[in-house]
Amino acid sequence: MRNVSVISLSFMMALSLLAGCTDSSGGKTESSGSPAPTNSGGTKTEANVYPENGLPKDEKVVIKVGFWESGSGRAWMDTAVKKFTEKYPNVSFDITASPTLSTILEPKIASGDDKDMFDMFTPSFSAGEQYVRLTKAGKFEPQDDLWERDVPGEAGKKLRSVISDDAYDAALSFGYTTKVPLGGYTAGLFFDQNLFDKNGWNKSPATWDEFVALLDQIKAAGVIPITFPGVYAGYLTDYAFNMIPFDLAKANGKFDGYIANFRDFKGPQYTTEENKEAWKRMYEFGKKGYFPEGVAALNHTQSQMQVLQRKAALVATGDWVGNEMKEHTPADFKWGYMAIPATNDANQTVFINSGVADVGFAIWKAKPDLTKKWAKEFILSLYDFSIQETLASEAGTYPGRLDYGKDAARIAKLQPVQAAVMEYTTKHNVQYVSSRRNFYPTSPEAGQAGKLVSELITAVATGKKDPVPVLEEAEKLLQKAIEKDRPQ
Template sequence: MKKVNALTSVLVTFAVLLAGCSGNNDKPSASSSAPESAPASSASASSSASGSAESDVYPENGLSKSEKVTLKMGYWESGSGRAWMDRAVEKFTAKYPNVEFDITSSPTLETILEPKIAAGDDNDMFDLFIPRFSGANQHERLVTAGKLEPLDDLWERELPGESGKTLRSVISDDAYEATVSLGYTARLPVAGYTAGLFFDQKLFEEKGWNKNPATWDEFVALLDQIKSDGVIPITFPGVYSGYLTDYVFNILQFDLAKANGNFDTYLQNFRSFTGPQLTTPENKEAWSRMYDFGKKGYFPSGVAALNHTQSQMQVLQHKAALVATGDWVGNEMKNATPEGFTWGFMAVPAVNDVNQTIFVNSGISDIAFMIWKNKPELNKQWAKEFVISLYDFDIQTAIASEAGAYPARLDFGDDAARTEKLQPTQAAVMAYSSARNVQYISYRRDFGLTSPENGTADKMLSELITAVATGKKDPAPVLEEAEKLKQTAIEKDRPKS
């Protein structure tokens, strides 16, 4: 159970939801100038009116039962699907029949969301939405522009039906710090994810491949054996090449810093953008190893043209052994998964110490909800009520069983019956963490970079990935050039004290 609790504690991804408002603000207070007593008939009428008013509001939040409201939601229908969200909406509207939802659901929500933001029409904008953006640092820009409703008041809100248990008490410190890092709470997580290398356990057993390499040398030996057996060792979506860096190789810098004995300082500098970011010895070594793998032919030759489902299909078809992706892959590919296929998981052990700490990427803010500030107060109040309802254990369990994601609640793992609802990919991650000294880590920063120089640097790195993975380009010169741009952006964007 300690393993379960640790896992659910860290994985609070990313990612997704928002909660309530004070329940007493709308109730009238007694006037200090009122007479000490009133005629009986007047008191009776006053009591009747008061009783009528109270019967028209929900006691748990003070909102009107009769005033109808329609909430426009922008829902990112990712690999986690939509079944859990439909369940949540159905349960909420059964409890509050005066509330309706107008849901726009899309796997490419950014193509709908971003034009709405750019148009500046508050009436047409979603009341609440999952922050799915194509542009870098859009979250930070919206915060700076004052477009997002502050949600700081929600942390001490009691969870529906759970007296004495606040939202803050069931959220991990890492998730909390990530949501308030820009000065105020603009989004809240509802679920998280883990990412790394996923594979078919059955194929590994048939081939005699090592399912759990303990050291760097063992991991490289595994890839050599896979390649000698005529199978692509590692695949990833070149169209979304960040899968390879964010989920695998960028993590190695933290492994190496831990092994070098400077992890705490390294992580602090990473979070606060202090000192070099791309040209640290640890990060250059991680890119160098990816380049070495590219020269050895460990990745598909035509990887630049692959999208995420195509790369994942290569593993399902046993054309590739390992795919860089997230634990949503089981849910995303369930209709294409052949009988007998059993998902396994591994991360990369960066050094030759069997007791080393192995870091695993966890997303804590991708799956989250934001509320648009320039909306009627009633809409915002009900939007908050809805997002806090997503912390109900029934909905959190649906997130685990139907969406294939890790629930946000720290206490989800307190009940073994709930953890049994985790899908096979999450169970595989849990098994791996039990066998190795695993520590989960996110890429959150203390502030965002919005200057053009940062955008240019990120574009350079994105374009570099497939060139390095195919062994065509040494990453070192590009890292040096991108570092200069990154440092300029840091100097411009660092908050002034």
């Protein structure tokens, strides 16, 4: 049960939020934020406010929402909006959804027209530093007050009490809560258990040598050992090989210092011995032909299709893959999961990428107070267990509540991919780690360094370029940016 609770802390990069309602007249008039009706004494009448939040019943509010529509689908959000508007019929939603929300969101922000801007939205940007800049500029409404609110239907149980410490710390990493953690993802290597069983392949290697032996067996059978989307090459590093340095640091007794350096940019980043070792291993795999030819042209769905078609054995992706590819999954396909064990100690700690606090709603600060209050009420409503269960069953993700795994009936609602992850954690000493940082350098040198490393991935995975010289060049650029941008 401990593993189930830990799993439910991880939070998915790729969660989709999509639904829509309008008021009964078909209009989309935004609330002015005026106070609720009062009696002759000048106070709110109890009959005209909702007792649980004190907000007015007879003032219509339309919440304009921007959703990033990704592989996790929209069904759970449809359920959430329907349930919320049934309870609060004076509130409706005007929703814009897109798999490329940043192309809509960023022009709205650039225009400076607060009235046209979404009230509430998934903060999906083409570059992470844009979110940092907006946060530093105070463009988001603080949501800190939600932590001390009761979760829906459970008087006395505060939202903070059902959110993990790591997720809470991540949410406060900029000094205030810009969004509360809603749901999560686990990343790694996913595969077809039936294919592995048919070939007698090891579905749960415990050591590095066992993992390499598995890849050798797969290649000898004429199957691509590991595929990934070269168009989004970070899937291979972020979701698989970037976990190896944490494994190695833990094995060498250096984990506390390594994670502190990672979170706060307090030393080398690209050129730590652990990181260089991970890249060297990926380079060796590239030279052995463990990755597909022409991988640079593959997108995420194409790489995932290679596994569904059994042309490749393992794909580096996130646990949203089952929901994203459900229309293409053969009836005799059974999802499995593994992470990369970095040492030859069978009892080693295996680190798994988890998206802690990566997903949530931001609220635009320059909006009417009443609109913002209702947006917060909607966000709080998403922690009702009925919605959290829909996240599990329809979106294919781990819900954000720490106590989700305490009920076997709720566990049963997890999709097969999440169940496979759970099975893996029962067999290994697993520790989840997020890629969050406590600040982000935004100077141009940081972007230049990131571009060098991003463009390096497919060259290394095809065995064409030694990674170390490029990592050293990127390190010099990044350190310049850190020196300029470190908070005082």
